[in-house]
Amino acid sequence: MTDESNLDTRPSGNVGTTNHLIANLSNGTYMAGFNGGPRNDASHPYTMINKVSGPSEDPIIKSDFWDLNGKLLGNDASGNIWYFRNLPSDYIPIATSYVDPSYVWIFRHRTLGFIFMGDGGIFSGRVNHNSGTIWPVAFDNSGNLFGKEYYYKGDKNFQVYNSYLYANTLKWAIDYVIKNR
Numbered sequence: 107m108t109d110e111s112n113l114d115t116r117p118s119g120n121v122g123t124t125n126h127l128i129a130n131l132s133n134g135t136y137m138a139g140f141n142g143g144p145r146n147d148a149s150h151p152y153t154m155i156n157k158v159s160g161p162s163e164d165p166i167i168k169s170d171f172w173d174l175n176g177k178l179l180g181n182d183a184s185g186n187i188w189y190f191r192n193l194p195s196d197y198i199p200i201a202t203s204y205v206d207p208s209y210v211w212i213f214r215h216r217t218l219g220f221i222f223m224g225d226g227g228i229f230s231g232r233v234n235h236n237s238g239t240i241w242p243v244a245f246d247n248s249g250n251l252f253g254k255e256y257y258y259k260g261d262k263n264f265q266v267y268n269s270y271l272y273a274n275t276l277k278w279a280i281d282y283v284i285k286n287r
Contacts, residue, residue: 128222131215132196139224140189140209153204154181154239154258155266156211160200165278166214166221167200171251172270178204179212180242180256180266182227187211189224204258219282221275229272242268 125139158174160167167174179201181187189209193199196216203209212228214221231243236255244254251269258264 124222127220128190128197131218131220132194134194134196137190137192140191141186152187155179155204155256155264156181156201157204157207158200158267158271159202159207160198160213164198164200164214165281166212166271166274169274169277171273171277172267174267174270174274177253177267177270178256178264179228179268179271180254181225182230182242183240187225190222214278219279219286221278228268231269238263242266243272244269 125137129135129137155178158167158177158179162168162175189203189211190213191208191210193210193213197210197213198216199210200212200214200221202211211224212222227241229243231241231245231254233245233247235241235244238255238257242254242256244252246252251273253265253267254269256264256266
C-alpha cells in the first residue's frame with residue numbers, strides 16, 4: 107500500500123517515487139500525480155469527501171463486512187490529497203473525486219497485491235471522535251464500525267465510511283496473500 111507521502115507532481119519526476127512504482131507495475135509510462143489541497147476554485151477536484159465509484163463487485167468495494175457501492179469516503183484534514191488521471195488498464199479505480207470523477211483517489215492493481223490511496227490519514231480515527239473534518243474512521247470501544255458525519259464546504263453534511271473501507275481492504279489483502287503465496 108502506498109499513500110501521498112512519496113509522490114511527485116513533475117512530469118519527469120524523481121526516481122524512486124510512488125509515481126514510478128505505479129508506472130513500473132503496469133509496464134507503463136511515468137504519470138505525474140495531481141496534488142489537490144483546498145482551493146476556492148469550484149472546478150478544482152479536491153474535496154473532503156470522495157465517492158466510491160469502482161466496479162460494484164470489486165472485493166474492496168463489496169465484502170462480507172460492508173457494501174460500499176455509491177458510498178462516500180473522507181479525506182483526513184485538509185492538507186495533501188493525491189489524484190491520478192488516465193490510469194493504465196492494469197489498474198481498477200475504487201474511489202474518485204466528488205467534484206470530478208476523472209480524478210482517481212483510490213485504485214488497485216488488477217493482478218498484483220497493490221493499492222494506492224491518495225491520503226495518508228485515510229484510516230485514522232479515535233474511539234467516539236466527532237470532528238467532521240479529521241480522522242474519518244469511526245468505531246466504538248467494542249470495535250464496532252460506523253459511518254461518520256463529515257463536512258464539505260462547511261455547510262453540507264455527509265456520511266463517510268472509511269472504517270468499512272479499512273475492513274474491506276484488510277480482507278482483500280489477506281485473501282490475496284492466501285491465494286498467491
